[in-house]
Amino acid sequence: MTQPPHDEPTASSPEELRAQVEQTRQQLGETVEALAAKTDVKTRAQEKAAEVKEQAAATAAQLKDKAAQAAHQAQDKLPDPLKEKAARIAGQTRTAAGQAGRLWQEKAPEPVRRSTALGTRWVRDNRTLLIAGGTAVLLWLTCRRKG
Template identity: 50%
Template sequence: MTQPPHDEPTARSQEELREQVEHTRHELGDTVQALADRADVKTRAREKAVAVRDHAGAKAHAWSGQARAKAAHVAHTVEEKLPEPVKQKGAAAAQGAKDKAAQAEQVWQDKAAQAEQVWQDKAPQQVRDHRAALLAGAGAVLVACLLIRRRGNR
């Protein structure tokens, strides 16, 4: 232990010795940290899982891009080979579907507006008519909650 290592020259002064000690201390700290990182299985497993997930996501993204490109190519090829009357019928059917969807949306919006108006007209009156029952129900719920909480503390 008192002999210097064979691969390192001995220090000629105290300052060189301090520098060598500091350098060795840093190397030792780095080595200990590397060993600690290797021993941390949980973190290494988490890092590996993240890497695998990222790799799988990248592959899925690439495959989806290829699938979209192939689908677009097939659709373009089919569109080129369709006879003109079939294209016209398809366009007419698509326009009819759009028109029906717009009509259905308008009917839905009208019905929703009517339901909202009925609620705004009737709800306040119903609350006033049944105020006592609503207050009694709220009180009963409050008492039940307090009893349950009190029994839970015992």
């Protein structure tokens, strides 16, 4: 046990001493809690991952909005004959995609269709994560190229 510094008075009564002991006990408890929180790597990593995920989702949403705005601006700049042609091509593309889907259902073996459906569902469920990962790769490639 350490002795109090010489310039600090000791407790004058047992009640005061108990109060000092309780205060020291509280401070020690808070210090232990703070140290335990710092050493809990798993929780800190999960918190950081959640933070990064939120930032990535926000960035992905901003990029999606910017891409949509750029597409609308580009579409607005097209002359009317090109707009009509683009609309016609979009309709043909939707028709061809529908035909391809029907053909896929008729010709693809069941295990292949099941695996593809599972993969498609996983992509839909993890869209934000995939967008964030793709964005991170693009940013890394951009920074790497500049450096």
